[in-house]
Amino acid sequence: MSSRSTTRALIQSGVTCEPQYLTGMDLSIGHGGSTCALVYPSGLDAKALQDSLKRVLAHYPVFTGRYRRDAKGFVLIDGQDAGLSLTLTHHREAMPAWGTDHPIGKDMRRYCDRIYPWTLVNRDHAPMQMQLHEFACGGSLLTVTAAHSLCDGNAFWAFMMDWARCHGGHPIVPPVSDRNALIAKSSQYPAHPSPHAWLLRDCSKADHLRLYAGLAWQHLLLLGNRRLRFSGQTLSAWQQEAAQACPESAPFSAHELVVAWTLRALSSRMPLEKTRSVGLVLDLRNRTGLGMARKYVGNALGRDLLELTAADLAHTDLAQVAAHCRIPFDRISLSEQQAHLGLLEQYRQRHAVDCLVPEIAARSLSTGVLVNNCAHFPVYKVDFGSGSPSWLEREGSPYRRILLSPSALRDGGLDVHVTATRRELRALDT
Numbered sequence: 001m002s003s004r005s006t007t008r009a010l011i012q013s014g015v016t017c018e019p020q021y022l023t024g025m026d027l028s029i030g031h032g033g034s035t036c037a038l039v040y041p042s043g044l045d046a047k048a049l050q051d052s053l054k055r056v057l058a059h060y061p062v063f064t065g066r067y068r069r070d071a072k073g074f075v076l077i078d079g080q081d082a083g084l085s086l087t088l089t090h091h092r093e094a095m096p097a098w099g100t101d102h103p104i105g106k107d108m109r110r111y112c113d114r115i116y117p118w119t120l121v122n123r124d125h126a127p128m129q130m131q132l133h134e135f136a137c138g139g140s141l142l143t144v145t146a147a148h149s150l151c152d153g154n155a156f157w158a159f160m161m162d163w164a165r166c167h168g169g170h171p172i173v174p175p176v177s178d179r180n181a182l183i184a185k186s187s188q189y190p191a192h193p194s195p196h197a198w199l200l201r202d203c204s205k206a207d208h209l210r211l212y213a214g215l216a217w218q219h220l221l222l223l224g225n226r227r228l229r230f231s232g233q234t235l236s237a238w239q240q241e242a243a244q245a246c247p248e249s250a251p252f253s254a255h256e257l258v259v260a261w262t263l264r265a266l267s268s269r270m271p272l273e274k275t276r277s278v279g280l281v282l283d284l285r286n287r288t289g290l291g292m293a294r295k296y297v298g299n300a301l302g303r304d305l306l307e308l309t310a311a312d313l314a315h316t317d318l319a320q321v322a323a324h325c326r327i328p329f330d331r332i333s334l335s336e337q338q339a340h341l342g343l344l345e346q347y348r349q350r351h352a353v354d355c356l357v358p359e360i361a362a363r364s365l366s367t368g369v370l371v372n373n374c375a376h377f378p379v380y381k382v383d384f385g386s387g388s389p390s391w392l393e394r395e396g397s398p399y400r401r402i403l404l405s406p407s408a409l410r411d412g413g414l415d416v417h418v419t420a421t422r423r424e425l426r427a428l429d430t
Helices: 024-029 046-057 103-109 152-165 181-187 205-219 232-245 254-267 318-325 334-349 359-363 422-429
Strands: 004-011 032-038 067-069 075-077 086-091 128-134 142-148 200-202 223-230 276-281 302-307 356-358 368-373 391-394 401-406 414-421
Touching: 004 046, 004 142, 032 075, 032 334, 046 086, 046 128, 142 152, 181 334, 205 356, 205 359, 223 254, 223 422, 232 254, 232 318, 254 276, 254 368, 254 401, 254 414, 254 422, 276 359, 276 414, 302 359, 356 359, 359 368, 391 401, 414 422
Parallel strands: 086 128, 276 368, 368 401
Antiparallel strands: 004 086, 032 142, 032 391, 067 075, 128 142, 200 356, 223 414, 276 302, 401 414
């Protein structure tokens, strides 16, 4: 007898929208999917969850559409409400005690749907997939997989919070799903003359193959994952010590000190002579002058890159390391941001976005590390009536990454998900 039973529902909102073309930013991120898993020890009401999902999707019609290629070869979301898949699985065993000390890890693939780049365009496959797992103990696991080109982290967690609000019968602020308006605006910006100046490489197909083959080899044979937890008390003490040690650069945020601590440890196992490249993810919704709505549903990610020496990261004083890692918010001007959007739109119009590779992805084969600060996302506030999740987990990264999230303990601390070579990860234990 099987230890589980499965049913699948197609959730349609009854609302359609005009076709929305994928922007240059959407296409540069790619169509591959990424999964978030949320653990609810007290369980979730499957029927009520489906009802509230249908209601919230009426505000997010692009999520139930399908990717199509028009007669000119441009990819769009048709907005025709073909539906979003929600798979319900009943398990006859108790839910594992998932958390920092017992992550889901490689078992994630057992509990989620996969989205691959080749499964979306001109296929009857929604760009977002969900699974709800109910266990004999009463606990539930909710997994949500979304194509990167559908939305970034900001839009994803805005959707999750809106879903929770709809579930509780509360009103929501309508999101903005008009990508066509952003494309029209981006087409008016003068394109930056050099992709490389915007931390992008224009690569041939052969270079692409070599790079991604290298990343795949590194991912399979060299990289590992580690999850760290820094309590709010520890971070508060660090901030006080840093302010005393380096008053000219104070105050230091908790995430700055955690990133500095982690980079210092990883750098200690890297070749001394090589420059450390630190890639940063920026949310362009926060940039005045670009005209992006705070609840824009899509990708609004910019990037920056910091180059540091081994000596910069080797300082015993954590405050000094954090000061070296700090980048002024206004280092990239508004005109440069606009030129970045213009460049991506120019490549989109030429059907050439696939030629662009983020510089930090290429450098991750050497000593590049991507830093993604998600500490401001409301990951432990997604309450569907049975309490907040006890644990959030994301899939591992195919390249070096430091990802920060709020601590599951909700004590003002941070949970840090680190992907690096196994040799570098051992430095985190010292």
